[in-house]
Amino acid sequence: MTVSKAAEKSSEKASNAAKGRKDAPEGLPEALQLGELSEQLGYVLKRAQLKVFENFLRCMASLQLTPAQFSVLLLVEKNPGRNQTEIASTLGILRPNFVAMLDNLESRDLCARIRSTNDRRSHILVLTDKGKAVLTRAKKLVATKHESRLNELLGQANREALLEMLSKIANEF
Template sequence: MAADARPAPLESRLGYLLKHAQSKLATASAEALAPYGVDGHELAVLVVLSGDVPLSQVEAAGRLGVDRTTMVALIDRLEDQGLVERRRSPHDRRKNIVELTPAGRECLGRAEKARREVERRFLAPLDEGTAATLVRALQMLLAEERGPE
């Protein structure tokens, strides 16, 4: 390799930047969510289950993109904390419907507020327009990966 043909610094590589930005955000989020007894994965489950239509464990897993075993473990932890409850589907006894309890709704509201504040602080070095553009760009990249819904 020629002396002047040095490799680009890591800080110019997209993968490096995304990995380290995500790690920084995940650490800050974990600290903010700890007082509510949930982590980011569990909060995502609460968000998915908070809709108007009750979901089965399998349906919730599909929306989150996690396998059934992972979903069972997440639901078990949330159920142990009294944040969700399972019940048999009246239409298909093989399905478990999972719904938030009142404590789960309260936890969701408080934890979501903490999550939004962490994201606001994380994006604070960017002006509002740049932050919004970054979020839209990431949404577009993920939408392209998933394909049309």
């Protein structure tokens, strides 16, 4: 009885429809069978990614940073003095779409565009003092509230193995 929920209802639809009765006492809110779906790499990968981004946003709510914005700040901090094209392209962001992102970060005084003196077409990107401070706090939040959950969930060794496999896929698939 408890196992047969899905059976009950889809057979209700199937059989009751044929017999025209609707008064059979009902079981539970039966879940669908995922079947082969749960073995599909893309499916599982996408759902995991959504969950992780969701959790990231919750952890960063106080700083109002999206994963993309966080990645920009990290990359600018690690590579000061690079221009928009360089930062955007290594993040896989198209130049036109990067403009609004920077407008946002700059309006919040987290990073700044500086006209380059030796190539006056390009804008050098740097973190402001506030940007550095916010990034420091962001890193702490990510480490303690976000990445730490991975360790709790998988254990240190598995966590590292997972990151390694994902990097391999990202680079060699």
